[in-house]
Amino acid sequence: MINFQYLRTTSAKSALALLQKDKNAKFIAGGTNLIDLMKRGVTSPEKLIDINHVPLRQIELVGHNIIIGALASNTNVAENKLIKEKLPLLAMALNAGASAQLRNVATVGGNMMQRTRCGYFYDTEMPCNKREPGSGCGAIGGFNRMHAIFGTSDKCIAVHPSDMCVALTALDAVVVIANAKGERKLLFKDFHRLPGDTPQLDNNLKADEMIIRLEIPANNLAAHSHYLKVRDRASYAFALVSVAAAVEISDNKIKDVRLAMGGVAHKPWRLTASEDFLKGKEANAQNFEQAASLAMSGAKGFGENDFKLAMSPNSIIEALNLATAKV
Ligand SMILES: Cc1cc2nc3c(=O)[nH]c(=O)nc-3n(C[C@H](O)[C@H](O)[C@H](O)COP(=O)(O)OP(=O)(O)OC[C@H]3O[C@@H](n4cnc5c(N)ncnc54)[C@H](O)[C@@H]3O)c2cc1C
Ligand code: SF4
Incomplete structure (x- = not known):
């Protein structure tokens, strides 16, 4: 087991200030993916910044947008009356993922940031360009039953494993992201990346940024x-x-x-x-x-x-x- 420092924070501002000080720190939300990755030696952050006490669990209608905080749990989103009524596609996608116990602690931000389930990525003895750039891709010519058929590169053919994110892409969601200087918005469809020559990058969140909330425009769907x-x-x-x-x-x-x-x-x-x-x-x-x-x-x-x-x-x-x- 690796040693790491554990810090708890109660505001987005202080979470971002802690991240700014140490780029090798990682936020921990539900921990359902990050802890697995740490146990297997795929990632070894020196600091964990616990963001569970940051007040970002809101699910509400503001004007024409449904707002979902980054720390809302997968269960609370899927079971929310507003979501079931206005965005049943999102509720269905969430309920199709993982298990009830996992959904109770998994968060919206963590779900977006979860890493691929490619077996080579989790096995530190095997080549994997995503885990160790330049080491090769074990899945090309190897076990690739779960892998991609669109947008692949000669460096990586992994898939993003989330169900929730598929529904959010279809629903034209917008991601609100913050760093210590302020907020920016990104269309959900542009949040995740194709592998290209940099498969180590799953998405366009920068090292000093945090997912704050989603804004989903109302629709008639x-x-x-x-x-x-x-x-x-x-x-x-x-x-x-x-x-x-x-x-x-x-x-x-x-x-x-x-x-x-x-x-x-x-x-x-x-x-x-x-x-x-x-x-x-x-x-x-x-x-x-x-x-x-x-x-x-x-x-x-x-x-x-x-x-x-x-x-x-x-x-x-x-x-x-x-x-x-x-x-
Ligand atoms: C056995 C098993 C089965 C599963 N099956 C499915 C499935 O069928 N479908 C599916 O979609 N998912 C599935 N999952 C994945 C599960 O949905 C994710 O593990 C979960 O959503 C991650 O959320 P978390 O809050 O626990 O994230 P964590 O593990 O806490 O964090 C994951 C990553 O997100 C980062 N992070 C968290 N919050 C923020 C934030 N606000 N801003 C920036 N970075 C942040 C963390 O630093 C970390 O890098 C499964 C998981 C397991 C263990
Ligand atoms: S498909 Fe991607 S994640 Fe899987 S072994 Fe190849 S580079 Fe690694």
């Missing part, structure tokens, strides 16, 4: 929303493929539609071409098939994960069917 997660077990398993689908139907036509996938890329994968195709069209099997086919442009398997090339379009069609069948 609640009635026809579905989060479909295909996995090896019915619970307590990461997605092989997942699809967040939300549709607004007016006069028998698709007025607005949001589609994003999980389990297929280094970041939640928004299906913009499929969305553009579906807008203004009827919600029918033929159009759903065409949208699913458009989504697969550029997809590439790596051997063990080739099954995702067929599972993905089938899952898109099924998610659209389930979303639009709701009354």
Whole structure:
């Protein structure tokens, strides 16, 4: 076990001041990912800054935005009346993740920052460019059943494991981030990164920054929303493929539609071409098939994960069917 210093803070300002002093410090929220990584020697922060007492657990409607604090627990978000009514897609995605016990302590900020579940990343004896840049990628030509089919690079083919983040990408969420000097906003779809030549970077949060809250614009998608997660077990398993689908139907036509996938890329994968195709069209099997086919442009398997090339379009069609069948 490594030695580390433990500090507790009660405001975002003091948390950021502590981080500013020591770039090798890490925030700890629910601890459900960070502690695992520390136990396995994947990460060894010298200081842990406990942010659980920072008052960022709000879930509220402010103007046209639903605001969710970075420390709101996954359970409290999923079970919140406002979220269930206005953003059922988010509630479904959260409830599809982990287990009840984990969701009780896992936070929104921690969920966004959770690291890939690639086995080579967790095994410090194996090559992994994400854990140790320049050491190679064990998954390319190795065990890659869970890995990406979109946006990969010759350095890394890992996927981002979150369910929540897939729904937030589809819902056009905005992330509010702070450092010691002030706040900035980032579209959720731009928060996570593709691996490129720097797979060690999962996202665009800088070393001196903290996630403060999410702002999710109100929408008319609640009635026809579905989060479909295909996995090896019915619970307590990461997605092989997942699809967040939300549709607004007016006069028998698709007025607005949001589609994003999980389990297929280094970041939640928004299906913009499929969305553009579906807008203004009827919600029918033929159009759903065409949208699913458009989504697969550029997809590439790596051997063990080739099954995702067929599972993905089938899952898109099924998610659209389930979303639009709701009354
Ligand atoms: C067995 C198991 C099964 C799981 N299954 C699923 C699943 O099916 N689907 C799914 O989506 N997830 C799953 N998870 C992952 C789980 O959702 C994450 O571990 C959890 O969301 C992380 O949140 P946390 O608050 O515990 O983060 P922590 O472990 O406390 O922190 C994780 C990272 O986030 C950083 N961090 C935390 N808060 C902030 C902040 N406000 N600003 C900046 N950085 C911050 C920390 O420094 C750390 O680097 C599973 C986890 C386990 C252990
Ligand atoms: S896929 Fe990415 S995380 Fe997995 S071994 Fe390769 S570099 Fe590491």
